[in-house]
Amino acid sequence: MTTTYAxxxxxINVGGAKKxxxxxxxxxxxxxxxxxVRTHLNSGNAxxxxxxxxxxxxxxxxxxxxxxxxxxSVACMVRDGAYLRAVADAxxxxxxxxEGKQLHATFFxxxxxxxxxxxxxxxxxxxxEFRLGDRVLYLYAPDxxxxxxxxxxxxxxxxxxxVDATSRNWNTVKAxxxxxxx
Numbered sequence: 001m002t003t004t005y006a007x008x009x010x011x012i013n014v015g016g017a018k019k020x021x022x023x024x025x026x027x028x029x030x031x032x033x034x035x036x037v038r039t040h041l042n043s044g045n046a047x048x049x050x051x052x053x054x055x056x057x058x059x060x061x062x063x064x065x066x067x068x069x070x071x072x073s074v075a076c077m078v079r080d081g082a083y084l085r086a087v088a089d090a091x092x093x094x095x096x097x098x099e100g101k102q103l104h105a106t107f108f109x110x111x112x113x114x115x116x117x118x119x120x121x122x123x124x125x126x127x128x129e130f131r132l133g134d135r136v137l138y139l140y141a142p143d144x145x146x147x148x149x150x151x152x153x154x155x156x157x158x159x160x161x162x163v164d165a166t167s168r169n170w171n172t173v174k175a176x177x178x179x180x181x182x
Contacts, residue, residue, distance in 0.1 A: 005078050006046070007046040025066075040176065103139070108163050109135075125149055137165075
């Protein structure tokens, strides 16, 4: 059975570092045997179909292919359409009432618990807020991610130790849900 997945690449095409042209990413995914390969934006979002039912193995294969082709490592998270739809449906913030730049989803490579974020002191960042979901953190940042002090605190290496994370604004989350047909 074929499953449609989204690959979320962390930290590419930002500030001139780790350049991964989307055409080359599509070729890499096709060369790995995947079908219906498409990319969204220039920030590391790809959608593809695969016979595999192991998203972690797909992510590891893509990470190896990127390192072999480009010469640098990139953390990849692969999620199926059902997962992305569940993330969108479980959003604890009124997504339909917010601008896409005000709401973000940070995807994690593994489950995280509230204990990881206990030292943040979230009340000091209001009106910014965050909530945890299934391998995802929802962030409400009314002035956008670039100005968010809470996003800065949440992404400190000491907080994220041992887990990879990559963020997408809500417009991108919605687009990925549509692209995977969920």
